[in-house]
Amino acid sequence: MNELTLIDEHGKRSDGRGIDDLRPIKITVGVIKNADGSAFIEFGKNKIIVAVYGPREVHPKHMALPDRCVLRCRYHMSPFSTDTRKNPAPSRREVEISKVIRESLEPSLILSDYPRAVIDVFVEVLQADGGSRCAGIIAASVALADAGINMRDLVSACAAGRLGDNIVLDINDLEDKEGDADMPVALPNIEQITLLQLDGKLSSNQFNECLNKAIQGCKLVYEIQKEALMKKYFGNEMELKEEVV
Amino acid sequence: MSSSKRSTIIVEQLRKQQMLEALLRGKRLDGRNFDSYRDLEIEIGIIDKASGSARVKLGNTEVIAGIKVETGEPFEGLENKGALIMSAEVLPTASSHVEPGPPDEEAIELSRVVDRGVRESKMLDLDKLSLIPGKIVYTIFVDCSIINSDGNLLDATSFAVVAALLTCKLPVFVVQDDKVVNTGDFMPPPITTIPISVTAVKIGDSVLLDPTMEEEACMDARLTITTQSDGDFVALQKGYAGPFAISQILQSAEIARNKGEEIRSRMKGLNKTG
Secondary structure, eight states: OOOHHBBBBTOOOTEEEETTTTOOOOEEEEEOOTEEEOOOOOOOTEEEEEEEEEEESSGGGGGGGGGEEEEEEEEEOTTTTTSSSOSSSOOOOHHHHHHHHHHHHHGGGGGGSSSEEEEEEEEEEEEOOHHHHHHHHHHHHHHHHTTTTSSSEEEEEEEEEETTTTTEESHHHHHHHHHHEEEEEEEEEOOOOOOOEEEEOOOOOHHHHHHHHHHHHHHHHHHHHHHHHHHHHHHHHHHHHHHHH | OOGGTOOOOHHHHHHHHHHHHHHHOOTTTTTTTTTTTOOEEEEEOOOOTEEEEEEEETTEEEEEEEEEEEEEOTTTTOSSSSSOOOOEEEEEEETTOOOOOSSSHHHHHHHHHHHHHHHHHOOBBBGGGEEEEEEEEEEEEEEEEEOOOOOOHHHHHHHHHHHHHOOEEEEEEEETTTEEEEEEEEEOOOOOOOOOEEEEEEETTEEESSSOOOHHOOOOOOEEEOTTTTTTTEEEESSSOOOOOOOHHHHHHHHHHHHHHHHHHHHHHHHOOO
């Protein structure tokens, strides 16, 4: 039944994409004046804004670590971001997502460069459309780069999932609710996985295919992240280059 | 102080002194007149999932308001009226001084003052938003997120709320066999007037409109005046420890009416195009 509604005989999905297509992604860097680093991402219908503050002094002070920086992360959904209004108080889901986002970003950062300090990452979902944690990670990593935090690499993220017998890239809201499996993956480009979750059922073969597909998705996303940063920091030079050509 | 987020206390004190000296010469640090606002940008319909939404940029201050509509029980004592519920959160993205967590006293004052302007002006005719009198009414949530804060959150938030309400499309609910059914149709909101809030601050003997965060850091007192379309006052809020002279209050009230009318005409333009 799911196959009929979510993927048609031509391999087209409910939003017109093929099985290997990402939703349109647009990242804008440096959108929040007061923040040390920031990014706004439109990922399908997701609209997420991320601010980074720090490295700065830790409050409360007992949280400070002598040998490295503390990374704090808050994922929060605006009350108007969902179909039915979301209570503004943090839910258990948001607490968990805050944790996995933090843990997916942490390995990419060289936190030992900032002992006794804290870096705060605030991920605010203005409109949610399935895959908001991946979109949040993508924007957060770009915002951390914008803040000039020392990092090994950007973290990119993308989900893959199963609709009936088909393994598809980048699950949207409808596919998340009606599909059979959703597996968000994050990897810094150095081929290390920092986020892996699964919600649904996959066979061993399907799991391998899903993981590979998600990694390919991450690589596509990585290029878009780099482009967004290039545009902010070297935008004029890029135009010059084109003129020369 | 936004422009000095990495500066020391000494730099902040020098900046304050510079501001006070400029004010004595009749100037503001950003070159504005005492009674002029920063650039005001209003963008509507930015959140598809909301029944109405607006992003307001007032200089570097940025606020998003979104409206969600549900049905529910009326408030006690207002059994035949729709319920209007407003909240505002200063997001931790807004400045390095904001801590995540439940709204603090300033955020609560903010949403209450904005709420008061809309409620007391009867901008929305809540009598028209009752479904089964005494039992089920429209519940209209207006939630505001402050994305970046650079002073005068009160006016920026109020403008965002008013713009979102003016341009929202309410789902049409009908009563069938004592049950409420969503018809899938939409209707314009029952608007009666447009409340506009104008905030003035007193620094020394000067009264300035639309303060930046730097100016707020130096202010002695703050006064927010909300007028409706016919020029009547519907809400006032004086904040901070310092006093206003009576003449300053009367003068501010007159300025608020004129300035309010100017901003109101921008809002009316939204309603036509939106």
